[in-house]
Amino acid sequence: MIRPHYLVTGGAGFVGSHLAAALLARGDDVTVYDDLSTGHRAAVPPGARLVVADLADTAALEAVLAATRFDAVFHFAALSLVGDSMQHPLHYLRTNIGNGLALIDACVRHRVPRFVLSSTAALFGRPSDGPIDEEAPVEPGSPYGESKAALERALLWAGRVHGLRAAVLRYFNAAGADPDGHLGEDHRPETHLIPLVIDAALGRRPEIAVFGTDYPTPDGTCIRDYIHVSDLADAHLRALARLDLGSVTYNLGNGAGHSVLEVIRAVERVGGRQVPVRLAERRLGDPARLVAASDRIRGETGWAPRHAALDTIVAHAWAWRAAHPLGYTG
Ligand code: UDP
DSSP, rough: OOOOOEEETTTHHHHHHHHHHHHHHHTTTEEEEEEOOOSSSGGOTOOEEEEETTTTTTTHHOOOOHHOOOOOOOOOOOOOHHHHHHHHHHHHHHIIIIHHHHHHHHHHTTTTOOOEEEEEGGGBBBBBSSSSSTTTOBBSSSSSHHHHHHHHHHHHHHHHHHOOOOEEESSEEEEEETTTOOOOOSSSSOHHHHHHHHHHTTSSSSEEEEEEEEEESSSSSSEEOEOOOOHHHHHHHHHHHGGGOOOOEEEOOOOOOOEHHHHHHHOOOOOOHHOOOOOOOTTTTTSSSSOOOOOOHHHHHHHOOOOOOOHHHHHHHHHHHHOOTGGOOO
């Protein structure tokens, strides 16, 4: 039997590397396409083929798609920081939309039948007290969110006109690390809450700054829905299978919100150390509360998070970070 072969753009990054590992673990072939601008060669799981190239390099992209008949493309490669996008809006829009459109167009021309897009909760700029489902209005609060909204729309038309089947997965806060300890989170610079709090606990940074303490939440700090990266990878496999029945859009989170102070307390519990905290100003563009309603993917694919507890997510992140003081270069 011919094994399925998948193209994973951004497969040297945090979520992409975990998905590549999950595909390889079930015996599929994987080609990772990554320019290594933020990803790491060492994050590409053994067994995957790595093409080091920029998505904007259309000749390189053409060559890859012409040489192999892929069963699906998973598109992770993108600029992904909300705050950064508020500083460089046009760079974000041009890079993410330009590269994404080039990839979708190439998939259509090379008759790739299925496409899985990493999208984001940053589509939802309007404050919401309850869990956010797929019907919530798409009103991005940042150019980053806007760039993903544009690609969601492009996929709609690629599906209607050309028959490309797409799964759009809107992640809330990806966190944790591979429970086996092979893969983890290594952003340069790191801006995400959980790894930064762990570094503060380990004494690798002087403190954690809490961005805003006057939000309309029970303890005044922002609430987010932290989802384990391995559960995200599993959701990709299930969404891919569901494409047999047609295109889908899923919001992906645990469905439980945790405040910044709760995350800090979880790190203290897991690590058995105190975290030095500094209360600071709000960060531009942060909504008070983002929690997912993931009923649709649960109902349609049977997906359920296996590592839903915040302490488990933190424990896996801690294990990887403690063992890799220099990240993937260590
Ligand atoms: N945050 C914080 N201090 C930090 C980094 C993040 O208080 O040094 C807060 C941030 O304001 C947000 C939450 O932690 O409310 C999660 O931020 P992160 O950057 O991890 O993810 P985002 O929600 O922006 O995707």
